[in-house]
Amino acid sequence: xxxxxxxxxxxxxxxxxxxxxxxxxxxxxxxxxxxxxxxxxxxxxxxxxxxxxxxxxxxxxxxxxxxxxxxxxxxxxxxxxxxxxxxxxxxxxxxxxxxxxxxxxxxxxxx
Amino acid sequence: xxxxxxxxxxxxxxxxxxxxxxxxxxxxxxxxxxxxxxxxxxxxxxxxxxxxxxxxxxxxxxxxxxxxxxxxxxxxxxxxxxxxxxxxxxxxxxxxxxxxxxxxxxxxxxxx
Numbered sequence: 001x002x003x004x005x006x007x008x009x010x011x012x013x014x015x016x017x018x019x020x021x022x023x024x025x026x027x028x029x030x031x032x033x034x035x036x037x038x039x040x041x042x043x044x045x046x047x048x049x050x051x052x053x054x055x056x057x058x059x060x061x062x063x064x065x066x067x068x069x070x071x072x073x074x075x076x077x078x079x080x081x082x083x084x085x086x087x088x089x090x091x092x093x094x095x096x097x098x099x100x101x102x103x104x105x106x107x108x109x110x111x
Numbered sequence: 112x113x114x115x116x117x118x119x120x121x122x123x124x125x126x127x128x129x130x131x132x133x134x135x136x137x138x139x140x141x142x143x144x145x146x147x148x149x150x151x152x153x154x155x156x157x158x159x160x161x162x163x164x165x166x167x168x169x170x171x172x173x174x175x176x177x178x179x180x181x182x183x184x185x186x187x188x189x190x191x192x193x194x195x196x197x198x199x200x201x202x203x204x205x206x207x208x209x210x211x212x213x214x215x216x217x218x219x220x221x222x223x
Contacts, residue, residue, distance in 0.1 A: 008151075032210045043201055043214040044154070088154070092210045096159070097142055098169070099212055103153040 003027060006089050006102035014110050019076040021105050023089030026070065033065055035074045036088040038104065044088055048074060079109045114138045115215035117202050123221045124192050132187045132218050134202030141207045143185040145169075145177065147198040148217075154201065160185055161207075192222040 005024045013019045021035075032051050036044035050056045050063040050072065062075040072091075076083055086104040115136045124130050134143065145157040156169030158177040166177055174196065178186045189196055202215040 034211065041199075041217075041219075043217050046211050046213070049211055096167075097205050097210055097212070098144075098156060098159065099154075099210075101154040103151060 002102070003100050004089055004091060004102035006087075006105045008103060009106040010108045011105055012108045012110060013079050015079060015081060017079050019079045019083065019107055019109070021074040021076075021087050021089075021107065023072045023074075023102055024070055025072070025089075025091055027091075027093065028067070028070065030091040030093045032092040033063070033072045034090040034092070034099070035061075035063060035072075036090060036101075037083075038086045038088055040086075076107075079107075081109045081111050083107060084109045115202060115204055115213055117200075117215040117218050119218060120216065121219045123223065125223055126193055128192050130189045130192055130220070132189075132200055132202075132220070134185045134187070134215055136183050136202075136204045136215075138204055138206075138213065139182075140204040140213075141182065142205045143179070144203040144205075144212065145175075145185070145187045146201045146203065147171070147196075148201060149198050157187065189220075189222075192220075194222045196220065197222045 035048040038044045048063040050065045056063045060077045064073045088104045089102040090099045118133045144159045146154045148154050160166045160179045163179045176188045200218045203212040205212045
């Protein structure tokens with residue numbers, strides 16, 4: 001079992017819809033969770049971090065964390081074609097700050 | 112100017128050649144990381160460094176070495192490149208006791 005699991009997609013949504021991206025993880029001691037956006041051929045860009053159970057909102061983005069279910073998600077409201085990218089889920093645990101990444105979900109927002 | 116820079120941005124080299132990838136940062140972060148990214152495999156950690164005297168292997172360090180020349184500089188070397196080291200390489204930094212990592216623009220390496 002991979003430590004961080006994501007559906008590779010592509011997830012296709014129409015412009016203006018809500019895109020829902022999901023991630024599960026296997027290690028219950030994981031403490032910190034991150035969503036990175038990566039455009040093709042570019043570097044990952046941090047868009048959200050979440051450390052405690054519940055929802056965290058930032059503009060059109062909402063991250064949701066459920067540690068009991070070992071599940072973290074990212075909602076993108078009013079999706080735009082410019083949101084089309086691969087979204088990487090990552091977790092960090094312990095004092096080393098090492099990140100463990102999922103393989104990413106490709107999101108395609110259709111105009 | 113970018114906070115994290117990598118050179119070169121693209122490199123094609125031949126099997127058996129030695130190659131060095133360089134990373135510099137102006138963020139003042141202590142911790143630096145080297146990752147490689149392959150299609151379908153995601154980002155995997157090669158080496159990481161907490162300061163100039165503290166260097167650690169990641170999950171895929173075989174065939175690679177690193178040097179932390181200064182707080183701001185962290186270099187990755189392939190002593191004898193092989194084709195399966197063809198990948199996109201990223202440097203990242205983070206502040207001490209923080210978790211958010213900031214990535215450089217990447218180096219696309221092709222080994223023929």
